[in-house]
Every structure is written in C-alpha cells, then in structure tokens.
Amino acid sequence: MSNGWLPAPLDETNCDADERYTIFRRDYLDAPPDVFAPKPFEVDSRLVDGREVAFLHLTTTGSASRTHDPYRCGRIHWGRPVVQAVYTTHVTAWRKRQSGENRIKIALRSFEYLVVLAEDGKRVRLVTAFYVHDMNQRRKLQRERARS
Numbered sequence: 001m002s003n004g005w006l007p008a009p010l011d012e013t014n015c016d017a018d019e020r021y022t023i024f025r026r027d028y029l030d031a032p033p034d035v036f037a038p039k040p041f042e043v044d045s046r047l048v049d050g051r052e053v054a055f056l057h058l059t060t061t062g063s064a065s066r067t068h069d070p071y072r073c074g075r076i077h078w079g080r081p082v083v084q085a086v087y088t089t090h091v092t093a094w095r096k097r098q099s100g101e102n103r104i105k106i107a108l109r110s111f112e113y114l115v116v117l118a119e120d121g122k123r124v125r126l127v128t129a130f131y132v133h134d135m136n137q138r139r140k141l142q143r144e145r146a147r148s
Contacts, residue, residue: 005090006078006108015059015073024055027080028126035086036124043126057128071131075113079129082106082115094148095119103127107145111138 010020029052032041043054059073060066085091086106093106104117104124115129132138 005085006081009074010077012070012074015068015070017059020059020073020076021051021055023077024052024058027077028054033080033083035084036119039119040123041083041126042123054126054128058130061130069130071133072129075129075131078113079115079126082108082113082129083117092145094145096144096148105141105145107132107141111141111145114141 028041028043032043034041043052044057046053048056056066058076058079059069061069061072082091083106086093086104090109091106092109093104096103096105101118102120104119106115106117107113111132113129113131116127118125118127132141
C-alpha cells in the first residue's frame, strides 16, 4: 500500500545495500528534511561497516544483533516524505518520553509505517523508521497515540 502520495515499495527480495545507501544519503545527509527549522535534522553519524548507524536502523531489525529486514529495505524511501508530511493530514504525529529522550513519532494514518525522531533543545535526530506489518503492533501504536 502506498497511500497514493508515497512511492511504491522497492523490491524487497533484492535489497541492494549500495542502492539503499544511495537513497539514505540523498534523503537524510545530502538534503536533510527541513520541517523542524531552525532546529537542524541529523542522523546518528557513528559508523558501522563504513555507514551511519541510522542507515543500519532503517534497513535492519533487532536489538543486540541486527538482521536484514526486507520490509525496512523496501520502504527506506518512505521516511523522508513521512517526515516532510508531519504538518499535513497524511500522517499523525505525537510526542512521547522514551528511552530517556523526547521522541517525536510520525505514523501513516493506517499506522503501517512509523518514523521515530529524538528531539532536544538544539536538534532533531532520526532514530529509526519501519514498516509495521503486525496488526497488534499497529493497534498498540494507535493506543499510544490516543493517550498522547
């Protein structure tokens, strides 16, 4: 599902890391989203295998050890348009204190895709973004949003 304003998902069966990294660079490093100006939009610039940790979080899943996630890879190009749509009716957004940080969560109205940002007084930082394929997880996000 692309909701009409999002591009179709990329091929999930062939997640070429170099191709996905080119998209990541274009969307977050070369021309970061500007909707939170004057606060700059940043990504976690620590490197793992020569690529930013944020890229790892947009293409893999898990905690201690990360594993390839075809759903994340196939929708890596959804994150930027979802962030840019934060003040539109295409998405729903809320704030939550989580993991010791102030978080901004931006979800498609269907809650099938979520972008998580961390915000402090100086900047907004990309934490992760992912496709929510589990209906129970979507309902959990809906309840969290309703409580905010």
